[in-house]
Amino acid sequence: MATKYKSVYQVIEAMCKEVNCTVVLVEHEGDFSGTSMYLVKNPDGLFGIVWYHFGSCAYCDAFQSYEEEEYNKDDPSIWGPFEEGFRIELKTQEWKSKEDFRAEYHMLFSTNEEFFKNKCEEYFNGT
Numbered sequence: 001m002a003t004k005y006k007s008v009y010q011v012i013e014a015m016c017k018e019v020n021c022t023v024v025l026v027e028h029e030g031d032f033s034g035t036s037m038y039l040v041k042n043p044d045g046l047f048g049i050v051w052y053h054f055g056s057c058a059y060c061d062a063f064q065s066y067e068e069e070e071y072n073k074d075d076p077s078i079w080g081p082f083e084e085g086f087r088i089e090l091k092t093q094e095w096k097s098k099e100d101f102r103a104e105y106h107m108l109f110s111t112n113e114e115f116f117k118n119k120c121e122e123y124f125n126g127t
Contacts, residue, residue, distance in 0.1 A: 005079045012038055012050065015086040021048070025123050027116045030054070037116045039123065046095035049108060050086060098124050 005011050009026065016022055024047075025039035037051040096104065102124065109117050 008036065008052075008082055011079050011082045012086050015083060015090055016040060018087065019090045021090065025119055027119050029113075029115060035113065037113065039116075039120055040090070040093070042095055044095070046097060047101045048090070048093035048095050050089045050093075051113075052082075052085065098127070 021042040028036045
């Protein structure tokens with residue numbers, strides 16, 4: 001059975017469809033290791049956040065070998081942990097209004113995620 005995903009972004013997009021929300025902002029910090037953050041919005045106009053930290057111990061080596069076609073592309077198991085993790089994050093999300101989301105930045109982000117907070121502000125200012 002061939003894998004149905006080619007990137008982590010495709011995994012979170014699929015999980016968002018399951019719970020009826022959409023990704024409205026994506027930011028990545030780092031290279032070999034770092035953090036990916038997704039601002040998601042549900043049909044009621046409420047927002048949530050999903051992020052994951054990546055590095056060697058978080059499938060980074062497997063992803064690199066997958067991209068370099070050294071990984072068995074017929075083995076979908078590489079995406080299983082991401083499916084389950086994103087599914088849990090989205091189903092247990094504490095959805096917030098734009099105003100509540102902004103008011104709780106200090107609770108949602110550490111200083112390492114300051115760049116994402118700024119991107120959220122840009123998004124919110126444009127909506």
